Amino acid sequence: MADVTTLHAVITQRFSPLIKNAVIAINELTLEVPPEHLHELAKALRDVKELEFNMLIDVTAVDYLHYGLSEWETESATSSGFSRGVEASNFTTKKSTHQPRFATVYHLLSLTQNHRVRLHVPLEESKLMVASVVDLWPSANWPEREVFDLFGIMFTGHPDLRRILTDYGFIGHPFRKDFPLIGNVEVRYDATLSRVVYEPVSIEPRILEPKVIRDDTRYAAGEPNA
Amino acid sequence: MSKLPEIRNYTFNFGPQHPAAHGVLRLILEVDGETIVRADPHIGLLHRATEKLAESKPYNHTIGYMDRLDYVSMMCNEHGYVLAIEKLLGVEVPIRAQYIRVMFDEMTRLLNHLLWLGAHALDIGAMTVFLYCFREREDLLDCYEAVSGSRMHATYYRPGGVYRDLPDKMPKYKPSRWHNEKETAEWNAAREGSLLDFIWNFTERFPGRVDEYETLLTDNRIWKQRTVNIGVIEPERAIALGFTGPMLRGSGVAWDLRKKQPYEVYDKLNFDIPVGTKGDCYDRYLVRIEEMRQSNRIIRQCVEWLRKNPGEVMIDNHKIAPPTRVDMKEKMESMIHHFKLMTEGYCLPPGEAYAAIEHPKGEFGVYLVSDGANKPYRLKIRPAGFPHLAGLEELVKGHMIADVVAVLSSLDIVFGEIDR
Numbered sequence: 277m278a279d280v281t282t283l284h285a286v287i288t289q290r291f292s293p294l295i296k297n298a299v300i301a302i303n304e305l306t307l308e309v310p311p312e313h314l315h316e317l318a319k320a321l322r323d324v325k326e327l328e329f330n331m332l333i334d335v336t337a338v339d340y341l342h343y344g345l346s347e348w349e350t351e352s353a354t355s356s357g358f359s360r361g362v363e364a365s366n367f368t369t370k371k372s373t374h375q376p377r378f379a380t381v382y383h384l385l386s387l388t389q390n391h392r393v394r395l396h397v398p399l400e401e402s403k404l405m406v407a408s409v410v411d412l413w414p415s416a417n418w419p420e421r422e423v424f425d426l427f428g429i430m431f432t433g434h435p436d437l438r439r440i441l442t443d444y445g446f447i448g449h450p451f452r453k454d455f456p457l458i459g460n461v462e463v464r465y466d467a468t469l470s471r472v473v474y475e476p477v478s479i480e481p482r483i484l485e486p487k488v489i490r491d492d493t494r495y496a497a498g499e500p501n502a
Numbered sequence: 503m504s505k506l507p508e509i510r511n512y513t514f515n516f517g518p519q520h521p522a523a524h525g526v527l528r529l530i531l532e533v534d535g536e537t538i539v540r541a542d543p544h545i546g547l548l549h550r551a552t553e554k555l556a557e558s559k560p561y562n563h564t565i566g567y568m569d570r571l572d573y574v575s576m577m578c579n580e581h582g583y584v585l586a587i588e589k590l591l592g593v594e595v596p597i598r599a600q601y602i603r604v605m606f607d608e609m610t611r612l613l614n615h616l617l618w619l620g621a622h623a624l625d626i627g628a629m630t631v632f633l634y635c636f637r638e639r640e641d642l643l644d645c646y647e648a649v650s651g652s653r654m655h656a657t658y659y660r661p662g663g664v665y666r667d668l669p670d671k672m673p674k675y676k677p678s679r680w681h682n683e684k685e686t687a688e689w690n691a692a693r694e695g696s697l698l699d700f701i702w703n704f705t706e707r708f709p710g711r712v713d714e715y716e717t718l719l720t721d722n723r724i725w726k727q728r729t730v731n732i733g734v735i736e737p738e739r740a741i742a743l744g745f746t747g748p749m750l751r752g753s754g755v756a757w758d759l760r761k762k763q764p765y766e767v768y769d770k771l772n773f774d775i776p777v778g779t780k781g782d783c784y785d786r787y788l789v790r791i792e793e794m795r796q797s798n799r800i801i802r803q804c805v806e807w808l809r810k811n812p813g814e815v816m817i818d819n820h821k822i823a824p825p826t827r828v829d830m831k832e833k834m835e836s837m838i839h840h841f842k843l844m845t846e847g848y849c850l851p852p853g854e855a856y857a858a859i860e861h862p863k864g865e866f867g868v869y870l871v872s873d874g875a876n877k878p879y880r881l882k883i884r885p886a887g888f889p890h891l892a893g894l895e896e897l898v899k900g901h902m903i904a905d906v907v908a909v910l911s912s913l914d915i916v917f918g919e920i921d922r
Contacts (some may be wrong), residue, residue: 488846
């Protein structure tokens with residue numbers, strides 16, 4: 277597999293005006309690309325001979341609304357612990373440590389050069405729109421539909437932007453962090469009406485294990501064991 | 503002058519309840535006579551939001567959900583997931599655990615390809631192969647059971663290694679009202695030794711069994727009429743559509759992550775990558791048949807290594823892997839570790855990672871975003887079959903309705919992973 281640092285050097289040298297940031301972490305190269313430059317950069321990454329990213333592995337998105345927020349304060353001692361089965365907390369009082377709220381993520385692979393790159397396209401909540409790359413890689417078709425379905429991000433120039441995984445007539449974008457895990461509606465068969473009816477969910481959202489953030493390095497490799 | 507009858511294309515549903523739809527696929531077909539003009543797959547009928555569920559659970563709770571993605575190649579799904587976690591944690595898995603993982607990955611590949619072969623043949627009209635394939639699957643599922651206690655949804659791979667070492671003895675059949683001692687003794691003949699002995703015995707038998715399938719199909723005139731030149735895909739087009747695995751190799755592209763981007767111990771093993779020439783259903787069949795023979799080779803090398811090299815199968819870091827029961831009862835620290843791991847789990851450092859493995863169906867990738875918590879912030883699974891099904895329309899356009907079934911089953915589709 278090709279060396280990621282040389283790839284980093286080649287890409288930053290050639291495309292620095294199009295890229296906001298290029299980071300290597302865990303031997304993976306991530307390029308942060310503003311949405312307006314995505315299509316141009318993607319085309320170049322595909323067509324430049326020594327890069328030749330001829331396969332688009334995946335398109336996905338991340339909603340950073342609750343990034344870095346924990347459900348249980350662990351920094352200071354509290355008089356109350358965290359019992360199981362508590363009501364879902366809302367994070368509205370706290371602010372995510374990651375801005376802007378959304379990002380689309382592209383994983384590219386070059387079969388000829390044998391290297392990978394990840395594109396990170398940050399998107400403001402007020403303008404959830406990014407250029408489609410279906411014209412560059414036809415394999416983007418379904419993944420972009422999926423992102424549209426689950427996150428509500430629009431892809432301009434997509435030939436067929438329909439919902440794909442959710443039910444016909446589904447309302448909302450279920451993978452957004454403010455969409456409840458239990459959903460909003462439930463279905464059942466109503467014998468009197470002799471059809472399937474939709475009703476508001478009857479179960480309570482609960483948390484069984486709290487989300488805890490421990491930002492000490494105790495879990496890093498090479499730590500002495502007890 | 504007689505009036506010409508008005509001829510219109512006919513649109514109809516294939517599925518969601520159709521035995522050849524391989525699960526819950528609603529395929530809307532538009533036909534002109536018997537020729538396919540348009541095919542629009544409607545998926546999502548099995549959508550369970552695995553990725554969203556994972557966001558609400560500590561990391562280890564999700565391993566079991568991975569088995570239920572592609573429910574015919576269970577351990578390979580787990581493998582992709584634990585690799586992503588290990589990548590973020592930065593831990594090195596003991597070498598014996600790596601061999602065990604590779605061995606079970608290849609056994610899983612056999613499980614997957616056997617089910618695929620049986621179902622593919624059944625779709626095209628050959629009943630016998632299905633029964634033959636299930637005979638061999640039975641032995642492999644017994645290995646799953648011996649090692650994890652479960653025949654399908656194993657939850658055997660854990661971040662840091664595997665759940666436990668290979669057992670020294672195989673479970674045996676017991677005589678009953680229906681099966682007397684003579685019968686069970688015959689079945690138990692291969693089960694007298696350890697699990698490794700049983701697997702070794704299986705690998706001795708298996709190539710002959712593959713020959714049996716080939717006798718039934720490879721030169722079968724009807725089989726060839728149904729598969730040769732059906733669903734042809736050019737290599738350039740296959741790459742553009744994001745095809746991986748046997749779908750890509752069937753078109754002649756020698757791309758296999760086990761060779762090109764080796765993980766675990768694949769770089770220490772000898773095996774070949776079969777490729778097709780034409781990229782039709784028949785070539786994909788031949789590729790998968792040869793992959794079964796190659797997997798058999800890999801399993802044999804792993805068994806030989808594992809027999810000679812006992813050792814740890816789990817990392818020694820009890821911040822990630824639970825301590826032994828014995829330790830727990832004697833040491834306070836181990837007790838605390840166990841309690842914290844079982845109630846809270848472990849936290850991953852903030853960051854993101856993408857881990858890909860060569861799944862029996864193609865590239866299975868897991869993209870993991872962590873914000874430093876004990877739960878994934880975002881988990882994205884890149885299912886191998888998803889792009890294949892997306893490319894279905896191109897493959898079936900211009901073919902007959904009956905060919906849709908042949909092409910669809912040659913894609914090796916499982917809805918557990920496509921709908922997630």
